[in-house]
Amino acid sequence: MTNTIRRQALIALERHLSAPEITLLIGPRQVGKTTLMRALLRQLESSGEPTVFFNLDVEEDARWFGSQRQLLDRLEFLLGKPARKVYVAIDEIQRKADAGRFMKGLYDMNLPYKFILSGSGSLELKEQIAESMMGRKRAFFIAPVSFAEFVNHRTDYAYSDRLPGFGQMEPQRLMGLLTEYLNYGGYPRVITSQGQDEKRQVIREIYTSYVERDISGLLRLSRPNAFRQMLAVLASQSGQLLNLSTLASQIGLSTPTLKNYLYFAEQTFSIALVQPYFRNLQKEITKSPTPYFVDLGLRNLVLNRWGTLTEPIDLGLAFQALVFQMLRARFADAPVRYWRTVERAEVDFVVEHESLGGICPVEVKFASLRKPAITRSLRSFLDKYQPREAWVVNLSLSQVTQIGATTVRFVPLYALL
Secondary structure, three states: OOOOOOOOHHHHHHHHOOOOOEEEEEEOOOOOHHHHHHHHHHHHHHOOOOEEEEEOOOHHHHHHHOOHHHHHHHHHHHHOOOOOOEEEEEEOHHHOOOHHHHHHHHHHOOOOEEEEEEEEOOHHHHHHHHHHOOOOEEEEEOOOOOHHHHHHHHOOOOOOOOHHHHHHHOHHHHHHHHHHHHHHOOOHHHHHOOOHHHHHHHHHHHHHHHHHHHHHHHOOOOOHHHHHHHHHHHHHOOOOOOOHHHHHHHHOOOHHHHHHHHHHHHHOOOEEEEOEOOOOOOOEOOOOOEEEEOOHHHHHHHOOOOOOOOOHHHHHHHHHHHHHHHHHHHOOOOOEEEEEEOOOOEEEEEEEEHHHOEEEEEEEOOOOOOOOOOOHHHHHHHHHHOOOEEEEEEOOOOEEEEEOOEEEEEEEHHHHO
């Protein structure tokens, strides 16, 4: 089996190479941004296109970024005066102070350079570049390896053109791969490492690097241990309502400081905070977010359960987080929310998208359902909002039923691959 993991994001990145805007790869540490960037450059070079690569983690490269003039002089030295477009890739762009203004100035010079940038999820990258370069860049979020990409890799791409069919025809094998993914997550180096001990070492290195570099160093947090403790509590409450004042008291932080820490965690792509869907201020939850980790392996490590999830309740919670990731990827231009009422009726997720005819409630069942069954909570949502569609994501059942004006689809896991 090859160690190369084929990433779906590469297709979208290739298409954007012809666009004049800067191509910006953002995402957590070590999810494969540099690998994708180098893959783009290899393809360009194989077509005879001129390319240059800089890595700002390397002093020899970083020294050319003292000023825009200095960088342009370096490019002219390497390439002469280019008669056609040159592709300039800059890795770890967040290492450049005031990177947004720096790149905005270069872009506005209308030079024959197509810039491809990548960097980890720091506030400098998210805020300075995103805000300074409005209309001059397109950002591509690079997530950890998805479950579909993982299944393709583990089956050596034998079913890449019919992956849902593989899941339907070989349910036991799919369940084995699902259990592995729910335990170890989607960091590429974890997936390609051999053996439990090596995988554990890699995921610990990723976590330590994140806390010490993105959090303690880059964001200059005064209490990194409190940040670690916050992550541990979030891991234990994945998919549950957060009471911010209770959580702050539990960790020993003020509520404003806790909110800052949550903001840092979300902006550096370790967690996602799902907000409530509501229309009735008196009867529906309107404020408390629910947390999900961007990578399941990282969540399990923080929870001290890495590689040891075997019980259905533990796997079920991880499966719910996986479905959240799948929904967020499938409906990238629409927010994914949850629904709760003060009477404790609840729906795991609510997606609002035109392809679904508006809002669509999504329930998650870590079970191989044999026949369609609608929970009281889901019926409550259907009665209240009468959506065109509702989904019940489960392990195996594929069936459609009608409840009033709503088409309820029982969506098996393999259909989401």
